[in-house]
Amino acid sequence: MGSIYGGISMKVNKWIVICLLMVFFTGCATWKPIKEKNALWEFGDFRARLPVGWARTKTSGEILLLTRGGVYIEHISVSRTKTNKELPHSQKKITEDMLLREISQVVIDEISLNQNFKNFKLLENKPVDLGGVGAFRMVCVFHNEDFAKYKSVIYGFLYKKKYYEIHYQALEQHHFEKKLEAFDQFMDSFFFKLEDPESVGKK
Amino acid sequence: MIKSFLKWTVLSVLAVSLISCASTNIKNIDEQEGFVFYQDEANLWKQVDEFHAVMERSGFVYQDKELEEYVNSIADKMFGEILKKYNFDLRVYLIKDPIFNAGAYPNGVIYVNTSILATLENEAQLATILAHEGTHVIHRHALKTQNFLINKTAFYKFFDITMAGATGAVRGGVVGNSLSIARLIGGLGIAGAIYGYSRVLEEEADEYAYKFIVDAGYDPRESKKAYQNISTALEEEKIKAPYFYSTHPKIKQRVRNFEQYLKSYEKENKEAFQKVINEEVYMGKVKDLILENAELELKRNKLNSAIAQLKRYNRYFKNSPESYDLLGRIYVAKMEFKKHNKNKDKGGKTDDSLDHKQAAMDAFGQANQINPDYPHAYKHLGLLYYKKGERQKASGLFKKYMDLNPQAEDGEYIRGYIHESE
Amino acid sequence: MKKIPILIFLIFFLIGCSTVNHRTNVRFRDYFKESKKIAIMPLDVKIFLLTAGDVNQYKDDWTREVKGLLLKTLQENLEGQKMIEPVIFDVSRLSISEKDTLDAQNGIFRAVSQGVIDHTYNSQTLIKDRKNNFDYTLGAEFSVVEKWSGAPTAFYISGRNYIWTFGRSAMYIFAMAVFGESVVYVVPPGNEYFMMALVDTPTGDIIWFNYIPMPGDLRDEKVMGKIVKKMLDDFSKGLEEKKGD
Numbered sequence: 001m002g003s004i005y006g007g008i009s010m011k012v013n014k015w016i017v018i019c020l021l022m023v024f025f026t027g028c029a030t031w032k033p034i035k036e037k038n039a040l041w042e043f044g045d046f047r048a049r050l051p052v053g054w055a056r057t058k059t060s061g062e063i064l065l066l067t068r069g070g071v072y073i074e075h076i077s078v079s080r081t082k083t084n085k086e087l088p089h090s091q092k093k094i095t096e097d098m099l100l101r102e103i104s105q106v107v108i109d110e111i112s113l114n115q116n117f118k119n120f121k122l123l124e125n126k127p128v129d130l131g132g133v134g135a136f137r138m139v140c141v142f143h144n145e146d147f148a149k150y151k152s153v154i155y156g157f158l159y160k161k162k163y164y165e166i167h168y169q170a171l172e173q174h175h176f177e178k179k180l181e182a183f184d185q186f187m188d189s190f191f192f193k194l195e196d197p198e199s200v201g202k203k
Numbered sequence: 204m205i206k207s208f209l210k211w212t213v214l215s216v217l218a219v220s221l222i223s224c225a226s227t228n229i230k231n232i233d234e235q236e237g238f239v240f241y242q243d244e245a246n247l248w249k250q251v252d253e254f255h256a257v258m259e260r261s262g263f264v265y266q267d268k269e270l271e272e273y274v275n276s277i278a279d280k281m282f283g284e285i286l287k288k289y290n291f292d293l294r295v296y297l298i299k300d301p302i303f304n305a306g307a308y309p310n311g312v313i314y315v316n317t318s319i320l321a322t323l324e325n326e327a328q329l330a331t332i333l334a335h336e337g338t339h340v341i342h343r344h345a346l347k348t349q350n351f352l353i354n355k356t357a358f359y360k361f362f363d364i365t366m367a368g369a370t371g372a373v374r375g376g377v378v379g380n381s382l383s384i385a386r387l388i389g390g391l392g393i394a395g396a397i398y399g400y401s402r403v404l405e406e407e408a409d410e411y412a413y414k415f416i417v418d419a420g421y422d423p424r425e426s427k428k429a430y431q432n433i434s435t436a437l438e439e440e441k442i443k444a445p446y447f448y449s450t451h452p453k454i455k456q457r458v459r460n461f462e463q464y465l466k467s468y469e470k471e472n473k474e475a476f477q478k479v480i481n482e483e484v485y486m487g488k489v490k491d492l493i494l495e496n497a498e499l500e501l502k503r504n505k506l507n508s509a510i511a512q513l514k515r516y517n518r519y520f521k522n523s524p525e526s527y528d529l530l531g532r533i534y535v536a537k538m539e540f541k542k543h544n545k546n547k548d549k550g551g552k553t554d555d556s557l558d559h560k561q562a563a564m565d566a567f568g569q570a571n572q573i574n575p576d577y578p579h580a581y582k583h584l585g586l587l588y589y590k591k592g593e594r595q596k597a598s599g600l601f602k603k604y605m606d607l608n609p610q611a612e613d614g615e616y617i618r619g620y621i622h623e624s625e
Numbered sequence: 626m627k628k629i630p631i632l633i634f635l636i637f638f639l640i641g642c643s644t645v646n647h648r649t650n651v652r653f654r655d656y657f658k659e660s661k662k663i664a665i666m667p668l669d670v671k672i673f674l675l676t677a678g679d680v681n682q683y684k685d686d687w688t689r690e691v692k693g694l695l696l697k698t699l700q701e702n703l704e705g706q707k708m709i710e711p712v713i714f715d716v717s718r719l720s721i722s723e724k725d726t727l728d729a730q731n732g733i734f735r736a737v738s739q740g741v742i743d744h745t746y747n748s749q750t751l752i753k754d755r756k757n758n759f760d761y762t763l764g765a766e767f768s769v770v771e772k773w774s775g776a777p778t779a780f781y782i783s784g785r786n787y788i789w790t791f792g793r794s795a796m797y798i799f800a801m802a803v804f805g806e807s808v809v810y811v812v813p814p815g816n817e818y819f820m821m822a823l824v825d826t827p828t829g830d831i832i833w834f835n836y837i838p839m840p841g842d843l844r845d846e847k848v849m850g851k852i853v854k855k856m857l858d859d860f861s862k863g864l865e866e867k868k869g870d
Contacts, residue, residue: 173766357677361799
């Protein structure tokens with residue numbers, strides 16, 4: 001029957017094949033479900049509690065992307081971009097010396113010039129304190145190309161020379177209000193480990 | 204082996220080129236006995252009809268019925284007879300967009316962006332643009348271009364695959380011309396309307412546009428000026444956009460074409476030069492549009508265009524605090540641009556010699572002088588002082604703004620700045 | 626000894642491999658206790674011609690043909706379904722603002738159905754909990770459809786075909802010779818699918834959902850017949866299975 005090694009490797013090979021086949025047929029999901037109640041997301045100086053029953057992933061544009069049933073239904077995202085980078089539609093830049101109000105205006109311009117956001121309407125734009133860091137909070141609505149209406153809550157702030165956005169977006173019909181609590185809990189738990197208070201943005 | 208591979212490639216390319224050879228022998232609408240669809244034209248119309256239905260509800264159509272009727276009456280002057288004879292409809296819509304563009308779709312819909320109207324000076328110049336676009340419709344350029352481009356993309360695709368195969372390129376490397384063109388056609392009839400047609404078809408559109416303008420009684424000298432104005436605006440901004448009216452060489456070509464037509468017809472058509480321009484009527488109709496478009500230009504960072512448009516607006520409509528307030532905001536934006544783009548000399552003519560801060564303050568001051576109860580100029584002037592660290596001056600102006608506008612949407616920001624200043 | 630791993634493999638394969646392809650809400654079990662009127666919503670079917678150079682040409686004539694064929698096939702297959710009384714949803718009776726509202730509801734359905742496809746069908750983006758506890762909904766605002774149709778259930782049918790030209794087929798063969806198995810990235814097929822869904826109009830809950838990628842040429846009566854029959858057989862099987870629970 002061959003050497004001991006040969007015998008062991010035959011046994012191991014069988015299980016490797018079975019496991020590989022299992023993985024193949026059950027699929028390699030890139031979305032990880034959030035099952036624990038106090039599951040924590042950590043990224044650099046940020047922490048936040050993740051909503052149970054949702055699923056998480058990461059993309060090239062977002063450092064965190066959460067959804068319950070599908071990103072076209074609802075999602076929470078955290079994104080980060082460099083400052084001084086020209087934006088595609090407004091061709092404006094978010095710079096470190098900008099007031100929050102000015103940054104929010106650039107964001108509004110960027111969205112309203114994008115023809116993918118039809119019937120864009122700003123409902124609210126105000127300054128808020130986000131764990132000691134000045135941020136703007138904006139609420140808007142728009143239609144997609146199928147005329148489904150979406151509602152968005154956007155928090156934006158500067159931190160350590162980068163611009164961050166925390167975005168909650170959902171179909172306005174039924175889903176926005178239903179999942180808002182999960183977003184509010186995420187935001188309530190959002191905090192910074194402020195080692196360097198000088199690095200925060202201006203109000 | 205290489206020889207046989209090459210032989211096979213050439214044969215395949217030829218075969219596919221022949222197989223996908225769609226007809227390009229298409230008559231103009233006014234060359235047929237009555238209006239009849241060509242094969243695939245109905246499909247093209249259907250796709251464009253759906254596109255238009257979405258645009259109508261998108262919030263991007265400029266809502267001013269009176270202005271829309273006025274613009275359509277200009278198109279009617281030029282195309283009315285043809286449209287009646289061939290039972291065909293042509294309708295112009297204005298699109299809220301600061302990018303220079305206009306486009307004609309195969310189903311007779313013409314879109315003109317507000318930036319074009321805000322840049323033109325009179326009715327004759329607008330007639331030039333509409334005549335050019337209307338010719339694209341009547342001469343079925345979208346359908347002719349679609350068939351031509353289908354053949355072209357097939358050829359390019361084979362070429363790309365062959366080259367990738369010959370060089371051993373991996374799968375991600377086969378993009379090339381075919382895919383980029385195909386992506387443009389993705390929306391069919393729509394692509395040509397936005398990006399323009401071939402040089403031959405564009406020149407055909409110019410030639411017929413000139414005839415339509417003259418026949419409708421417009422001063423043809425304004426046709427060259429229409430494109431010259433757009434050309435100047437493009438030079439000022441150095442905007443890079445792939446659209447027909449935002450591509451400088453294409454606009455320069457239009458200027459050259461109309462120059463040529465003017466010379467050729469000068470001797471025979473001297474009376475034409477005494478004809479209609481309608482500057483005052485035009486400016487009266489586009490008054491609100493110019494202000495709203497300047498706001499869009501500011502959003503889009505097209506600052507030089509916005510300033511030019513507002514200066515023209517202020518020459519015509521002297522007592523508008525909104526206009527001066529907007530002008531002030533634009534000068535503030537220029538100041539910021541200069542600050543963050545010190546080493547850039549590709550930003551176009553930014554009139555570096557001008558003190559933008561002072562120009563902004565003057566503009567805000569002018570707005571307050573025209574109407575001391577106009578609140579926004581106080582706020583914008585206050586923000587200027589606030590960012591410069593002159594908090595006390597800023598605070599006074601912010602308080603004035605809040606007194607005049609207690610329900611201000613940005614009240615929380617402003618109250619925060621007042622609180623900080625104190 | 627060799628039979629054991631094969632057996633284990635088969636067990637795992639079969640566990641993950643349902644006899645039906647649909648997804649059902651927990652309400653499906655009792656939903657069709659009595660026969661229900663279902664309103665067949667305007668068919669969302671589009672047929673395109675995909676050329677050698679990757680150009681998508683919308684074909685309205687083919688689309689109309691396929692819609693006609695689909696309605697005929699549905700009628701034939703639904704005749705045997707005891708728990709369903711199909712009616713056609715008549716859009717022409719609606720006012721302009723009602724049509725806008727219906728468009729919005731249809732848009733919401735498309736957004737929600739994309740979530741169903743992404744997270745309960747696509748193995749790369751599967752969220753098991755969504756598949757096993759299927760609770761997708763459009764929301765109670767969808768009840769306007771009940772008001773307009775008089776039906777407690779809406780039946781959505783959607784499909785896309787990208788019919789290749791002869792030139793494209795020739796190019797595929799040529800590209801296969803050059804690229805081998807990577808040919809699908811160079812000459813991609815187009816996002817073809819066929820989908821059916823039943824939505825409870827008072828609540829907007831998706832009660833039953835079925836989806837097949839790459840269904841085949843929908844202009845072909847045999848292909849259409851096979852697809853529609855397969856989907857509706859799934860529906861019947863599902864009803865039988867739930868009754869047995």
